[in-house]
Amino acid sequence: MTTVDHRTRADIEDDLRKIIAETFPHHDVELTTQTPLFNGGLSLNSTQMIELTLAFESFYDIELEPELLTVENFATLGSLAALLEDQLDDDADA
DSSP: OOSOOOOOHHHHHHHHHHHHHHHOTTOOOOOOTTOBSSSSTTOOOHHHHHHHHHHHHHHHTOOOOGGGOOTTTTSBHHHHHHHHHHHHHHHHHO
């Protein structure tokens, strides 16, 4: 996805659900805004977090700065969607 129209947070959450389902087909968890990505919920490990990051960076044609790869930003599906919304808005403004 090289050009991204303005995506709402809900759109981004839907995108992330699809990306997660494709990247981790064996994780059968209902993903809500509050679903934890690490402990409980999806229960990703650090290697899977890298896989997820690479998948959404490729999907949106973006690259996150290393300082954004924090536990807070990746705590839940909603917090990750908020981070991506900010990043996509920044890219659209650039």
